[in-house]
Amino acid sequence: MSEIEIFVTGDGSHSLFNERLNETYHSRHGAVQESQHVFIEQGLNYLVEKKHLHAVSILEVGFGTGLNALLTLNEGIKKNLSVAYTALETFPIQQEIWIVLNYPDNNNLFQKLHLLKWHMWDEISSNFRLLKLKKPLQDVELESQQFDLIYFDAFAPNKQPELWNLQIITKVVSLIKSGGVFVTYCAKGQLKRDLKSLGLIVESLPGPPGKREMVRASKP
Secondary structure, eight states: OOSEEEEEOTTSOEEEEETTTTEESSOTTOHHHHHIIIIIIIIIIHHHHHHTOSEEEEEEEOOTTSHHHHHHHHHHHHHTOEEEEEEEOSSOOOHHHHTTOOOOOGGGHHHHHHHSOTTSOEEEETTEEEEEEOSOTTTOOOOTTOEEEEEEOOSOTTTOGGGSSHHHHHHHHHTEEEEEEEEESOOOHHHHHHHHHTTOEEEEEEOSTTOSEEEEEEOO
């Protein structure tokens, strides 16, 4: 039996349950609405509107189902926004799982996200380039101040504590351009304290349905 199970969340969209970690990939209240709220509305749209951007570079920690990338791709098409998207994922989900997920997949773009080869840049559409890296954040080497926006979507701190310590958060912050943004569903006090200690301006924002808060942090 696979350790990954598909289930339907509160908004009708699929998510996955990892039996080994005893953790879901998204909120049980709604996978799509959670990703849309946290990463698109409070991350991408906030930054693009604030800085009047026509192009954006994004790092996602935790590619997972590919939902955040798909919603970003769809938003980029809608806004005529050029996106360079780097995604980290140590344990990619298998095709027999992602192929049945019920996410909005116009023109098979969701399939393209998953089928692209790892460790090389490729185009999903004329305005969306993707680099998938099958490497843990601890080991990956990326250029400092490279990204406008960080989607920090690792499993929760009590499930993957090695991705939430100060050393790792320091590394992530070093990758953000001046004026860039870090956004995550997590609202733990230690995370907020660490981000503030690294000079970021930290906001506790209303979370998606079922979650009281989320965090957005901006680099001066």
